[in-house]
Amino acid sequence: MKDHDAIKLFVGQIPRNLEESDLKPLFEEFGKIYELTVLKDRFTGMHKGCAFLTYCARDSALKAQSALHEQKTLPGMNRPIQVKPADSEGRGDRKLFVGMLGKQQSEDDVRRLFEPFGQIEECTILRGPDGASKGCAFVKYGSHAEAQAAINSLHGSQTMPGASSSLVVKFADTDKERTLRRMHQMAGQLGIFNPMTIQFGAYGAYTQAIMQQQAALMAAAQGTCLNPMAAIAAAQMQQMAAFNVSGLVAAPMTPSSGTSTPPGISTAPVPSIATPIGVNGFSPLPPQTNGQPASETIYTNGIHPYPAQSPTVADPLQQAYAGMQHYAGPAAYPAAYAPISQAFHQQAPIIPQQQREGPEGCNLFIYHLPQEFGDAELMQMFLPFGNVISAKVFVDRATNQSKCFGFVSFDNPTSAQAAIQAMNGFQIGMKRLKVQLKRPKDANRPY
DNA sequence: TTATATT
Numbered sequence: 132m133k134d135h136d137a138i139k140l141f142v143g144q145i146p147r148n149l150e151e152s153d154l155k156p157l158f159e160e161f162g163k164i165y166e167l168t169v170l171k172d173r174f175t176g177m178h179k180g181c182a183f184l185t186y187c188a189r190d191s192a193l194k195a196q197s198a199l200h201e202q203k204t205l206p207g208m209n210r211p212i213q214v215k216p217a218d219s220e221g222r223g224d225r226k227l228f229v230g231m232l233g234k235q236q237s238e239d240d241v242r243r244l245f246e247p248f249g250q251i252e253e254c255t256i257l258r259g260p261d262g263a264s265k266g267c268a269f270v271k272y273g274s275h276a277e278a279q280a281a282i283n284s285l286h287g288s289q290t291m292p293g294a295s296s297s298l299v300v301k302f303a304d305t306d307k308e309r310t311l312r313r314m315h316q317m318a319g320q321l322g323i324f325n326p327m328t329i330q331f332g333a334y335g336a337y338t339q340a341i342m343q344q345q346a347a348l349m350a351a352a353q354g355t356c357l358n359p360m361a362a363i364a365a366a367q368m369q370q371m372a373a374f375n376v377s378g379l380v381a382a383p384m385t386p387s388s389g390t391s392t393p394p395g396i397s398t399a400p401v402p403s404i405a406t407p408i409g410v411n412g413f414s415p416l417p418p419q420t421n422g423q424p425a426s427e428t429i430y431t432n433g434i435h436p437y438p439a440q441s442p443t444v445a446d447p448l449q450q451a452y453a454g455m456q457h458y459a460g461p462a463a464y465p466a467a468y469a470p471i472s473q474a475f476h477q478q479a480p481i482i483p484q485q486q487r488e489g490p491e492g493c494n495l496f497i498y499h500l501p502q503e504f505g506d507a508e509l510m511q512m513f514l515p516f517g518n519v520i521s522a523k524v525f526v527d528r529a530t531n532q533s534k535c536f537g538f539v540s541f542d543n544p545t546s547a548q549a550a551i552q553a554m555n556g557f558q559i560g561m562k563r564l565k566v567q568l569k570r571p572k573d574a575n576r577p578y
Numbered sequence: 579t580t581a582t583a584t585t
Contacts, residue, residue, distance in 0.1 A: 228584055255585060267583045296582070304584055312584080487581070496580050521581095528582055536579060570580050 133165040133185060138192040139220055140184040143213030145169070146205050147178040158184055161198065162191025183217055192216075223275030225252075227282065229268045230299030232256070233291035236264065245270050248284060249277025266294065269303055278302065296528075487521050489540035493547045494569040497554075498536040499562040500524060505533070513539045516553065517546025538569060 145154065151167050158164055165187045170179040186192045200214040229241065242254050253271035256264050272278045286300040304312065488494055500509065510522035524537035541547045547568065555566040 230582060230584090232583095253585095257583070257585070265583050269585060294582095299582075309584065487583085494580095498579055523581065525579095525581070534579085538581065565579085567580095 133187045134189045136189045137165065137185055137187065138189055139217045140186075140192055140196065140214055141217040142182040142184050143180070144205060144208050144210050145180050145182060145212070146207045147180050148207075149205070150178075151182075154182065158186075158195060161186070161195040163187040181213075184214075224302045224305075225273065225275050225278045226269060226271040226303045227278050228299070228301050228303040229270055230266065230301075231291060231294040231296050232264065232266050232268060232298070233293045234264045234266050235293070236291065238268075241268050241270065244285065245272075245281055248281040249273060267299075487523070487540070488538075489520055489542055489547075490544070491571070492544035492568065493541045495539045495541075495547055495550060496536065496565075496567055496569040497539060498565040499559075500533065500535045500537055500564070501559055501562075502533055502535060504535075504537075506537075509537050509539060513541075513550050513554070516541070516550040518542040 142154075142158075149169075151169055154169070155164060155167060158167065163186065164184065166185040167182060168184075169182045171177060172179060184192075184195075186195065196214045196216075199212055201211045204211045227245075229245075232241065236256070238254050238256055241256065242251055245251055245254070250273040251270060252273055254268065256268045257266075258264055270278075270281070272281065282300045282302075285298055287297045290297045495513075497509070504512075504524055506522050506524050509524050510519050513519050513522065518541060519539060520542050521540040522537065523539075525534045526532060527534055539550070541550070551566050551568070554564055557564045557566075
């Protein structure tokens, strides 16, 4: 039998003409073999040039590893033999994520920092496409214990030059965690988990503006397809369907259902949800008298009540923006119309974002966001102005609470300007948004 | 009140 703590070894760089019987003598030198299996292709039966090897004794495995691994090259091979614990042995987490590094720190710098705690198998600085450090790295040790020792000693131990907070040292995400995080991110971009916007239409008149816009598009698409516009609209139907789940347009597009409300979203009548002032500072409209379910009631934009009336596509443009509140006077109106025309050529930005920042002049800083706005809500708010390549709300890392400001990046400056024109000063509850170009990193230096 | 990032 084999030891309870036996190690399964992976053996690589084996000539394909050697079978188990040929290999056995070579490895028996270090102890009694419990199991030796050459890996074969499951369909063709072809020798894969590697094997799994388990000794009866753990000690035999360790001896074989130190004597053979990278130590000799088998006939016909041009790389030395590999003898090391199989991946399946899972020696526990030993890979670390390191954050809050200085952007100028090299792999060598990081190695020097982590060397005292163990054997480093791998050290990689994460870099953007331009090669610039992202201020974080992966460091892999030979064992879990070494990795843990590094965490204990280094996490929070110092603040690197140029970093905004002390060094972060933690176990890296597993593949599963990474996949989950990606999925969650995508779901957020599709607006699937957006109770606020589904129930209330978080930003009142603005929401209505978008809903009207969508309604107009739908009407065009459903009408007689004899004109080019309708054809275009029809071509956008699939994209529209994506929008339909986005919460912003869920209410008008699921007429009088009430049963299609996503799980976890209350369908209780409005008065039980919203106080006269509204939970979020929004005032509810007077009850509708046309038989619409309460859950589809439209909310107004703060102080100024929007006239209660059924949605109509008769004059969607004018009606859509009637409730917008701006610092600017009538001059704001042309800008307010821009989103509607631009919405047509929008490519659904549901492809995962790899880019955080857009070109110069395309990145906006937004302040006075509602506390409950997340990345998805921020993105939805700015979608009508163009291709949003990134929308990020700054959250406090300790409390996970929004700091009520964020960043939105477009792929072109015109969209960014349109967004500023339409959304700067936009009133939400008691606050008005501040929307301006993001300050360049090197600006505002006193000297 | 101007980016805490995951090969």
